[in-house]
Amino acid sequence: MATVTNWVDHLTASEVSGQIYPFVGTELWWVIAGIAFWLCWTYYTATGEAEEQRKLARKKHGANDYKNNISEW
């Protein structure tokens, strides 16, 4: 799992390996996981935004109604 287990051995090797992060060689899978997370985020937040706006639009508030909600914490 650990790419580096001994810094002295790592840095005194005949050719120092640049990569020091865990699971070297699995980069593609991490990128795929990142893309999946991004796409899921986009889908769920877009759906939520549309739903929230539909609900608000149905209430037919006027342009100045928000002034009744100005709080003075």
Add this chain to the structure above:
Amino acid sequence: MDNELTALTTIFTEFYYWMTVVLMFLIHVGFCMYEVGASRYKHHQHTLMKNTLLIPLVTVTWFFFGWWIYWAFPTGPGIAPSIMTESTGLVLGGGFGANELANPTNALMAINLNDHIMGVFWAAFLLFSWTAASIVSGAVIERITTFAFGIMAIAIGSIFWSMGAAWGWHFDGWMVKVLGYHDAYASGVIHAICGGFALGILTVLGPRIGKFSSSGEPRNIGPRNPWLVCIGLFLIFTGFWGFYAACNIPIFDLGPEYGMEGTTFFTATNIYVTPTTLSGITMNFLMSLSGGFLAGYWVSKGDPFWTYSGGLAGIITSSAGNDLYHPMQALLIAAVGTWCAYKLHYFVERRFKIDDAVGAVAVHGYAGVIGLVICGFVLWGYPSSGYDGYAAINPIGMIIGAVIMFGVLGFIPGWVLAKILHSAGKLRIPRDVELAGLDYNIMEQARKDERAVASSNR
């Protein structure tokens, strides 16, 4: 790094770009303040969130494909052959000649003990991408959906500006080779593209409710908080110092780079690897800012919003050639660009009923285009590169370059994407939500919370 001098040079360069990233972060702080100050009270929080979310969205997509596009498409592809060979220190192998370092699945695009530069260089370009998306963000406030803006932010921040940079802001870019395109501090590749992109969206998105009277006369929807706008623009100016520094390579030996046997010439260079100095561009930056301020104050008859925006428009106009201009040239070019941008803003608003809420199309788009055209005349005959076979800077090449930046990579993609999202009903918020205010539910809940707390006695 096996000797002290190499180590010092490397670590200096690494720290140099890191500092530019920190400074450029202030551009985004400024844009957030500016937009919130310009928006109306009932839209504040959504306006802030819209601009904030572009940070993660552009960052992750810049990692996935934006950076790769920059390194993959300098040749067009297929328009002008690449000069990149292994002797330049670049590793070939990705698609269309893309650098392996820009491949997100490659082990080299991560912490790497053998590379101290690519990560900070990637980040400096990423901060340009945030700026690109933020420019568009201001123009469309109070009526675009967050979803649609996210798509637009990714498109401009991780695709179209990156493509423009590959073509015209890269030492191997085909526009530099074929057209003699010169755009040292991104009048075109950031500002003109983004201004054009914003205009394309606005054409489809339409104005805010109430912006135009029934007879078509534009009404002023002034900034709710001019002080926030003022501080925001000052922070953008502050961040621009980082922007300018990030456009340079801080130390480079041009002798071997240009194939001059036995010649050593260490200097700062621009992105095209032609020499300039950080000292000189500092003078030009300040003169451009001053020219813009003076012209903005003059043409707007002392309007604070346009005086501040004029400072920005001035910098943007002179940026294309600020690596070579005399400070007085920078001053006067900035003033001309600012004057024209202001006039064009109101002409387009009245003639085409375009509601650009913060003047982004004018300050970035028109000023950027004017800056490119002027650069073509003032720097006519200068070499666009130190490498062999490149066209010299010339007016025709720069005018074509301006059309490519503003129109081909800016307006057209923005218009097409907006049309697609509009057709799907995803572009604009419902009319009743716009009237009520995007923050209505948040404000209503806050009022309930306040009453509950105020009525409690323990």
